[in-house]
Amino acid sequence: MTATDDLLANAERYARTFTAGDLPLPPGLGVAVVACMDARLNVYGLLGLAEGDAHVIRNAGGVVTDDEIRSLAISQRLLGTREIILIHHTDCGMLTFTDEEFRAGIARETGIRPPWAVETFTDLEDDVRQSIARITASPFIPHRDAVRGFVYAVETGTLTEVR
Amino acid sequence: MTATDDLLANAERYARTFTAGDLPLPPGLGVAVVACMDARLNVYGLLGLAEGDAHVIRNAGGVVTDDEIRSLAISQRLLGTREIILIHHTDCGMLTFTDEEFRAGIARETGIRPPWAVETFTDLEDDVRQSIARITASPFIPHRDAVRGFVYAVETGTLTEVR
Numbered sequence A, B: 001m002t003a004t005d006d007l008l009a010n011a012e013r014y015a016r017t018f019t020a021g022d023l024p025l026p027p028g029l030g031v032a033v034v035a036c037m038d039a040r041l042n043v044y045g046l047l048g049l050a051e052g053d054a055h056v057i058r059n060a061g062g063v064v065t066d067d068e069i070r071s072l073a074i075s076q077r078l079l080g081t082r083e084i085i086l087i088h089h090t091d092c093g094m095l096t097f098t099d100e101e102f103r104a105g106i107a108r109e110t111g112i113r114p115p116w117a118v119e120t121f122t123d124l125e126d127d128v129r130q131s132i133a134r135i136t137a138s139p140f141i142p143h144r145d146a147v148r149g150f151v152y153a154v155e156t157g158t159l160t161e162v163r
Helices: A003-016 A043-047 A066-079 A099-110 A124-136 B003-016 B043-047 B066-079 B099-110 B124-136
Strands: A031-036 A054-059 A083-089 A147-153 A158-162 B031-036 B054-059 B083-089 B147-153 B158-162
Touching: A003 B031, A003 B043, A003 B083, A003 B158, A031 A043, A031 A066, A031 B003, A043 A054, A043 B003, A043 B043, A054 A066, A054 B066, A066 A124, A066 B054, A066 B066, A066 B099, A083 A124, A083 B003, A099 B066, A124 A147, A124 A158, A158 B003, B031 B043, B031 B066, B043 B054, B054 B066, B066 B124, B083 B124, B124 B147, B124 B158
Parallel strands: A031 A054, A031 A083, A083 A147, B031 B054, B031 B083, B083 B147
Antiparallel strands: A054 B054, A147 A158, B147 B158
């Protein structure tokens, strides 16, 4: 048994008690969340989201690259969301190494230097502001007046807004 | 009150009963999930994930672009995950339009054609296979022998493996 097999057994249990089969495609709350992929950051539990409420976009760091701009553009233009919540968190792996180290390590092992930025950062709040700035600078995202950024503390479960 | 304010009130409630403050950074199950951002796809509920279990990576379509390769490379190389679960779903917005339509619409409104592919698709299972193929073709992801892809049915809550 792999961990994947265990999770598939959980999915069978989920389906047995599933009752949310008639929800519409557009998110009910009109919100898109962009958060770090970190295992300790349970976006559904933290924000009290239920099935159908919000788009959830996640990656290493919770940063905003072209792929998050693509997802947010689709979210707002086609599926009616208007508010964006950004979440970084304490003890983030992205604080523990540098782009140069990571790229050099891959190049040593594989002979190929990745063609993308690794998007590491040295200050959590600064990177939340960087993510907000990338969104508000994008011509592809129509609604940029309700973008708010937060740092989640994995030690205490609390969310603090970045001003 | 915005929808964001309501979700922040939920976050205050979450913090009051929070007890998972001592979890380590690496995901306990050694799994990374790549799923669509769709609001109806509750990855935590579906897979029975708890805080600390798995990396969760999400975007429009649950597709694999450079940003997902970046996140998966960090997940495996620095944080020890070895299994990957890909989840697309029925009634996906990405089936309802084309790259060309979306890019032309943005170009008409803003005068700027996006420099990125929109990653729409016409067949769910084919796109799951495409995502698996992009991962297994990537030199930047060391563990490529436990990559499995699924379609989640938003109507019934069931998960079906793509072979």
